[in-house]
Amino acid sequence: MVGDGDRQELRAGDVLATKRREYDEDDVRVRPGRSSRPRTRTRPRHADAVEGFVIAVDRGRYTCVLSGAGPDAPLVTAMRARELGRKSVVVGDRVGLVGDTSGAPGALARIVRIAERTSVLRRTADDDETTAEGRLERVVVANADQLVIVSALADPPPRTGFIDRCLVAAYDAGIEPLLCLTKADLAGPEAVLGYYTELELPYVLIRPDSDLAALRALLAGRVSVMVGHSGVGKSTLVNRLVPEAERAVGTVSAIGRGRHTSTSAVALRLPAGPGAGGDTGWIVDTPGVRSFGLAHVSAESLLHGFPDLVEATVDCPANCPHTADEPDCALDAWVAAGKADPRRLASYRRLLASRSGEGDPREPERNPGDPLAGS
Numbered sequence: 045m046v047g048d049g050d051r052q053e054l055r056a057g058d059v060l061a062t063k064r065r066e067y068d069e070d071d072v073r074v075r076p077g078r079s080s081r082p083r084t085r086t087r088p089r090h091a092d093a094v095e096g097f098v099i100a101v102d103r104g105r106y107t108c109v110l111s112g113a114g115p116d117a118p119l120v121t122a123m124r125a126r127e128l129g130r131k132s133v134v135v136g137d138r139v140g141l142v143g144d145t146s147g148a149p150g151a152l153a154r155i156v157r158i159a160e161r162t163s164v165l166r167r168t169a170d171d172d173e174t175t176a177e178g179r180l181e182r183v184v185v186a187n188a189d190q191l192v193i194v195s196a197l198a199d200p201p202p203r204t205g206f207i208d209r210c211l212v213a214a215y216d217a218g219i220e221p222l223l224c225l226t227k228a229d230l231a232g233p234e235a236v237l238g239y240y241t242e243l244e245l246p247y248v249l250i251r252p253d254s255d256l257a258a259l260r261a262l263l264a265g266r267v268s269v270m271v272g273h274s275g276v277g278k279s280t281l282v283n284r285l286v287p288e289a290e291r292a293v294g295t296v297s298a299i300g301r302g303r304h305t306s307t308s309a310v311a312l313r314l315p316a317g318p319g320a321g322g323d324t325g326w327i328v329d330t331p332g333v334r335s336f337g338l339a340h341v342s343a344e345s346l347l348h349g350f351p352d353l354v355e356a357t358v359d360c361p362a363n364c365p366h367t368a369d370e371p372d373c374a375l376d377a378w379v380a381a382g383k384a385d386p387r388r389l390a391s392y393r394r395l396l397a398s399r400s401g402e403g404d405p406r407e408p409e410r411n412p413g414d415p416l417a418g419s
């Protein structure tokens with residue numbers, strides 16, 4: 045599909061996958077059924093609770109939609125019930141609500157239960173230390189099915205180190221990644237796609253005039269989280285997907301300091317369209333999230349973002365740290381033998397180093413081969 049000769053035939057908006065190895069059972073990721081009700085271990089009280097989905101969190105107030113409610117149903121504002129203890133509630137959580145769930149002005153419901161999460165995305169530790177919620181809770185979004193990694197092809201130039209970090213976070217969380225390459229009118233995708241040749245990575249190309257049908261089809265019926273650096277065109281894209289969202293374009297969101305609302309994730313309901321069934325899907329915008337934290341991810345799990353390297357490690361000594369100063373690490377020989385791109389190994393080791401606190405966590409996650417112009 046993406047043979048070297050037909051790159052120029054890529055049509056903006058088409059969904060494609062970077063080429064590489066064969067599928068095996070490990071590639072199959074089973075998504076939990078969307079219809080299954082939240083499971084709770086015991087349900088001694090609140091048998092009358094109704095199910096809701098948390099779409100926004102702001103200063104102790106949770107905006108929820110009731111399960112099955114259409115786009116015109118009123119939103120329910122809720123607070124956490126004391127009995128939840130220290131458990132946090134985040135965007136994407138499926139919760140049990142009691143009290144006034146009418147959504148009438150001034151009505152306040154109570155969240156009494158949080159359903160077991162199918163996935164959890166955490167932000168980096170330095171993203172929001174200014175609020176109590178930020179310091180305590182690093183989970184940004186629960187129950188996401190898909191991570192949409194937005195990268196511009198130019199202005200700002202793509203940073204594969206950032207994309208790699210997002211891929212690791214996605215694979216670690218059991219969330220499917222989708223690479224969304226914007227500003228395809230300004231530059232071609234060849235360099236970025238070349239870097240990911242060995243991965244089975246789905247991607248879409250976006251330009252101002254592109255038809256979004258292929259992207260909409262991938263978003264339909266799922267909870268997708270959008271992440272990307274400032275200026276890559278996230279707000280522009282969200283406004284095209286969800287015109288009512290009216291996200292501010294061209295404004296740099298206050299990043300992580302001071303204004304809690306500007307850093308909160310918010311879930312936006314995708315509009316119904318041809319082919320969209322009952323659940324049209326949700327897109328979660330994460331304006332202040334710089335990147336996803338990997339401190340909790342082991343060196344072995346980090347490799348999940350590098351399926352092109354993982355095979356080599358069977359020849360590593362036990363407990364190999366996979367670092368450059370480990371003489372017996374098999375990754376060096378693997379790359380030397382031409383079995384993987386040396387830039388991929390370098391990127392993996394940069395992520396390893398960033399986890400152990402070496403290097404500046406604010407490094408713009410640029411890999412040596414990335415274009416340097418423009419930022």
Ligand SMILES: Nc1nc2c(ncn2[C@@H]2O[C@H](COP(=O)(O)OP(=O)(O)O)[C@@H](O)[C@H]2O)c(=O)[nH]1
Binds near residue numbers: 227274275277292294
């Ligand atoms: N040439 C071009 N410019 C774009 C495209 N998408 C967005 N932009 C511009 O890029 C700038 C940043 O866009 P914005 O949506 O605010 O990015 P965000 O910071 O990721 O939300 C704005 O000036 C947009 O008009 C695109 O596909 N092509």
Ligand SMILES: [Mg+2]
Binds near residue numbers: 280291295
């Ligand atoms: Mg924006």
